[in-house]
Amino acid sequence: xxxxxxxxxxxxxxxxxxYVVVGILLLVCSIFFYLTSVQTMSVDLSSLYYYxxxxxxxxxxxxxxxxxxxxxxxxxxxxxxxxxxISITKIVLGKLIGALxxxxxxxxxxxxxxxIVSFFAKTSIIPVLTSMLGFILISTAAISVGMLASSIxxxxxxxxxxxxxxxxxxxxxxxxxxxFSKLSIINFYNKFPSxxxxxxxxxxxxxxxxxxxxxxxxxxxRRRVSH
Amino acid sequence: MIEVKNVTKKxxxxxxxxxxxxTVKDGEVVGLLxxxxxxxxxxxxxxxxxxxxxxxxxxxNGYDTIKKxxxxxxxxxxMPENVPLYPELTVKEFVTYMAELKLVARAKRKExxxxxxxxxxxxxxxxxxxxxxxxxxxxxxxxxxxxxxNPEVLILDEPTVGLDPKxxxxxxxxxxxxxxxxxxxxxxxxxxxxxxxxxxxxxLNKGKIVAVDTPxxxxxxxxxxxxxxxxxxxxxxxxxSIQSKIKDIKEISMVKDNEDGTKQYxxxxxxxxxxxxxLFEILPKEGITIFELKKAEASLEDAFxxxxxxxxxxxxxxxxxxKKEKVNKQEKEQKNKEKEENKNKGGKK
Numbered sequence: 366x367x368x369x370x371x372x373x374x375x376x377x378x379x380x381x382x383x384y385v386v387v388g389i390l391l392l393v394c395s396i397f398f399y400l401t402s403v404q405t406m407s408v409d410l411s412s413l414y415y416y417x418x419x420x421x422x423x424x425x426x427x428x429x430x431x432x433x434x435x436x437x438x439x440x441x442x443x444x445x446x447x448x449x450x451i452s453i454t455k456i457v458l459g460k461l462i463g464a465l466x467x468x469x470x471x472x473x474x475x476x477x478x479x480x481i482v483s484f485f486a487k488t489s490i491i492p493v494l495t496s497m498l499g500f501i502l503i504s505t506a507a508i509s510v511g512m513l514a515s516s517i518x519x520x521x522x523x524x525x526x527x528x529x530x531x532x533x534x535x536x537x538x539x540x541x542x543x544x545f546s547k548l549s550i551i552n553f554y555n556k557f558p559s560x561x562x563x564x565x566x567x568x569x570x571x572x573x574x575x576x577x578x579x580x581x582x583x584x585x586x587r588r589r590v591s592h
Numbered sequence: 593m594i595e596v597k598n599v600t601k602k603x604x605x606x607x608x609x610x611x612x613x614x615t616v617k618d619g620e621v622v623g624l625l626x627x628x629x630x631x632x633x634x635x636x637x638x639x640x641x642x643x644x645x646x647x648x649x650x651x652x653n654g655y656d657t658i659k660k661x662x663x664x665x666x667x668x669x670x671m672p673e674n675v676p677l678y679p680e681l682t683v684k685e686f687v688t689y690m691a692e693l694k695l696v697a698r699a700k701r702k703e704x705x706x707x708x709x710x711x712x713x714x715x716x717x718x719x720x721x722x723x724x725x726x727x728x729x730x731x732x733x734x735x736x737x738x739x740x741x742n743p744e745v746l747i748l749d750e751p752t753v754g755l756d757p758k759x760x761x762x763x764x765x766x767x768x769x770x771x772x773x774x775x776x777x778x779x780x781x782x783x784x785x786x787x788x789x790x791x792x793x794x795x796l797n798k799g800k801i802v803a804v805d806t807p808x809x810x811x812x813x814x815x816x817x818x819x820x821x822x823x824x825x826x827x828x829x830x831x832x833s834i835q836s837k838i839k840d841i842k843e844i845s846m847v848k849d850n851e852d853g854t855k856q857y858x859x860x861x862x863x864x865x866x867x868x869x870x871l872f873e874i875l876p877k878e879g880i881t882i883f884e885l886k887k888a889e890a891s892l893e894d895a896f897x898x899x900x901x902x903x904x905x906x907x908x909x910x911x912x913x914x915k916k917e918k919v920n921k922q923e924k925e926q927k928n929k930e931k932e933e934n935k936n937k938g939g940k941k
Contacts, residue, residue, distance in 0.1 A: 376678070591603075
């Protein structure tokens, strides 16, 4: 599995995709850093990560995931992967972790904002760390949605559109009925930014991701039979 | 050793591969031959475990491809059709990645990768990005990807498509060499290639095995007649009468009239009968001088086309028969109906 993680991560930065994703996330970060910290003279970074999770991921997740399986299928490299002795579960998880690598790079860079704030005032690093932990979990959830989308098509654009549609719709659907509130991953990212690791939120994000990862594995396995 | 038993692959109502069985022994090079859409790639995809068969079993060195997927896949090096590669990686990176995917132990990996790069003649370009390589080199990279990890079984799907003649010869020699250490299945629709590389040929058509034999036997089997090309100087124009003098000759026809006064004839006789000796005896007596006599080699191409066509003809005939029967039935039914209607009308009147 390590081989796949390494290759995926490397591929992101051999193509513009990795840079674009990091760039977009940091741009969103900077905008909200200005709005929530600079403008209001606040040292509280909690809303910064919340907004990046809310707006940044809707753009970043589809870009990060659209090529995952769609491109491999289109170019045929899928054949190399699926005829290797590595199981489909490991392939899917490997790709997921590879994409998370890009998110982690962004988070590491985002320590810069904390450095700027702590230069002016003494502030606790704990909410920043829990925000980041939560951010990794919520990214996993968003990426697994995109991964499923990428596994069902060989067209990268369609994959991206499905992912954006899902992430956007889930934000509004809860206004129609509260039944849909669990579909919206941002609802599981309320307490992390304030420094609390809530079990409900962790369990919510993990189980959400689990469902989509399992579905992706199912789709890939199913394709062996019906391909 | 590869054992394919009663394997069928269906896509909905379409049967891509229909109940095929064959075995490939250790160290054998077998060619999979067939026109486009015959089921070559589907068969290979099933052997490599990329897709699952609808019915039947496939065993690679005793490991079932469905029940013992991981072990079965470990035995195989696969070079897919259309050489899929990761264009953003360098040659070395790609081959190393393939080695990792094939679970080559870390300690042996570097050495193994270098060995394979040397074997496929890629040492000099190993640090180039695949995207910038020519088609021939890409093909070799794909081959290197199949070879890495030293798999016992090699599955090569159309390995020489899109190469120039020199490269084809190189790849062909490579396959020949590989056959010494590996069990190899090569698919192709270039027949001369198969006959040079393979010890045995499996001919597929429309998902079925049409023939399994050595290339030489296939040529022999499908040969119906002997064809000779004869160039002679014939001042008295006696060639036309020769046919009546040698009864084994079925046909003599002139191919071309050369400017130097000689003429080339095509002489056809039955497959079992060789008329060359009699020609040499009789022609001089008739005052005809033989300049050249050569036997036309029945090629594997002929064999192939014949096998494929005969199976197609049978099918078509059957199908048209069925269709005709159906049409006849329908016509009869319609006539009956009309009759009944007329009767009814008559009754009402």
